[in-house]
Amino acid sequence: xxxxxxxxxxxxxxxxxxxxxxxxxxxxxxxxxxxxxxxxxxxxxxxxxxxxxxxxxxxxxxxxxxxxxxxxxxxxxxxxxxxxxxxxxxxxxxxxxxxxx
Amino acid sequence: xxxxxxxxxxxxxxxxxxxxxxxxxxxxxxxxxxxxxxxxxxxxxxxxxxxxxxxxxxxxxxxxxxxxxxxxxxxxxxxxxxxxxxxxxxxxxxxxxxxxxxxxxxxxxxxxxxxxxxxxxxxxxxxxxxxxxxxxxxxxxxxxxxxxxxxxxxxxxxxxxxxxxxxxxxxxxxxxxxxxxxxxxxxxxxxxxxxxxxxxxxxxxxxxxxxxxxxxxxxxxxxxxxxxxxxxxxxxxxxxxxxxxxxxxxxxxxxxxxxxxxxxxxxxxxxxxxxxxxxxxxxxxxxx
Numbered sequence: 001x002x003x004x005x006x007x008x009x010x011x012x013x014x015x016x017x018x019x020x021x022x023x024x025x026x027x028x029x030x031x032x033x034x035x036x037x038x039x040x041x042x043x044x045x046x047x048x049x050x051x052x053x054x055x056x057x058x059x060x061x062x063x064x065x066x067x068x069x070x071x072x073x074x075x076x077x078x079x080x081x082x083x084x085x086x087x088x089x090x091x092x093x094x095x096x097x098x099x100x101x
Numbered sequence: 102x103x104x105x106x107x108x109x110x111x112x113x114x115x116x117x118x119x120x121x122x123x124x125x126x127x128x129x130x131x132x133x134x135x136x137x138x139x140x141x142x143x144x145x146x147x148x149x150x151x152x153x154x155x156x157x158x159x160x161x162x163x164x165x166x167x168x169x170x171x172x173x174x175x176x177x178x179x180x181x182x183x184x185x186x187x188x189x190x191x192x193x194x195x196x197x198x199x200x201x202x203x204x205x206x207x208x209x210x211x212x213x214x215x216x217x218x219x220x221x222x223x224x225x226x227x228x229x230x231x232x233x234x235x236x237x238x239x240x241x242x243x244x245x246x247x248x249x250x251x252x253x254x255x256x257x258x259x260x261x262x263x264x265x266x267x268x269x270x271x272x273x274x275x276x277x278x279x280x281x282x283x284x285x286x287x288x289x290x291x292x293x294x295x296x297x298x299x300x301x302x303x304x305x306x307x308x309x310x311x312x313x314x315x316x317x318x319x320x321x322x323x324x325x326x327x328x329x330x331x332x333x334x335x336x337x338x339x340x341x342x343x344x345x346x347x348x349x350x351x352x353x354x355x356x357x358x359x360x361x362x363x364x365x366x367x368x369x370x371x372x373x374x375x376x377x378x379x380x381x382x383x384x385x386x387x388x389x
Contacts, residue, residue: 004163011162015181015221059290060157060249067186073119080292094251094331095291 003056003093005035009044010057014064049076050083056093104270105145106278107346108138108370109309109339110233112154113284114224115362117188117231122361134355134368135232141370142233147278149197149240150233151204151266152226153342155248155283155335159223167215168254169262171208172243173201179222179230187224189231194222197240200275204242207269212262229282239278246341248283248334256318259337263344270345281342283335286328287364293330295360301328302356302365309339310351310369317343332364346371 009031012019022030031041043051047069052062059080066076090096120128142150159181161167177194180187198218205216220243222230230237246262247253270277285305286298308316317340325333355368 008162008164011158015159053292058158058249059294063290064182067183077292077294084292 002035002037002040006040006044006052006055007057007061009034009036010052010061010065013068014061048083049079050081051087052083053080053095054083054087054090056091056095058094103273103276104267104279104345104373105147105276106142106370107280107342107349107373108142108368109281109283109342109351110135110138110229110368111284111362111364111366112225112228112282113287113289113362113364113366114182114187114228115359115364116228116366117224118186119361120188123359127357127359127366131355131357131359131366131368132232137354138368138370139233139235142278142280145278146276147239148275149200149242149277151242151244151270151277151279152229153244153246153263153266153279153281153338154225154229155338156223156225156245157249159225160217160220161245161247163250166247166250167245168247168258169212170215170217170245171201171205172196172218172220172241173198173205173216174218174220177220177222177241177243180227181221181223187227189224189227192237194230194237195240196242200240200273200277201242203273204266204269207272208262208265211265211268212258225282229280233280244341246337248337251322253322253334254337256320256337256340259340260314260318260344260347263341264347266341267345267347279342279345281338281345283338284332284364285336285339285367286330287332288330289332289363291331294363296330297358297360297363297365298328298330299358299365301333302358302367305329305336305339306353306356306367306369309343310353312343312346312348312350314343314347342371346373349373 174196175198285302351369351371358365
């Protein structure tokens, strides 16, 4: 797992116009610059917002990537809930134990 | 002079970005309290506004995360987020690099700080400014306390930072206002967004309003996280303000959970000796 790399990629997409421009023009080349597992690559590329949440991506980073990929607020919340149902509890990071059963 | 004004308010992005989806009665009462805070702040004729905030991966990331950082620029900008998403237009915000530097140099005698000559404000600062300095004509000095990416600074160090800022303010000839902004209990940007632990919030506010150092510093992050969510780590900004006004109490002007704003919306202002923080004719909109 390389949660740090996933979050760094999404942080760059959220905040750095140069990274955003590369997302627009050559997303695959941009993704190649980060140390991501096959599962992480797929989750970012698809995007699978629920899986990214379960992987431990901080919501303060994830919500902006979700918006970039066209998720309205309610759809973003629903995607995280569906992710938990499909993939299980958050695996690592700040939210690992945050949800009560 | 000195500290001219001190208070706290919420900053959640929904406050402006999802305003149309809130219960109008609650929302308008909250907005009215923020407007009252603006009037009170202006009445103290401040030369600068220090905003003690808890940003959300706007400028700082885990590659180089400062626990405490103070802006030192003559100009800032924000919001860094999408204007439509936040409901606040992108703008430039004046700073005061020389005053920042004097405050930083003074505070460094007591606390270790990072400083930043570039800073793009996220909702954590822009939402308060949207209400408190809507013309963006008051120089702002941003402060960030890392409340997002653990390890986080201990609460007692937040209090110490507030005390250091108070001393720095008292050494400066300018009239300085300070607003701290954070959530109390909240689970922002998660599936639990909208959940608010009002009971926990009101107990925290009791301790905060009384400026009870021992009770405020007694919280552990484990307890906060269970009862108040990861957003509860932002009590660090409130505690820094408590250190700033050590010995003075605060008055609660508004508290109400507004779930679509994802936080218990709060406005409180300190009773500072000699400061005009409660202009005549203001309406108290705090819920008992």
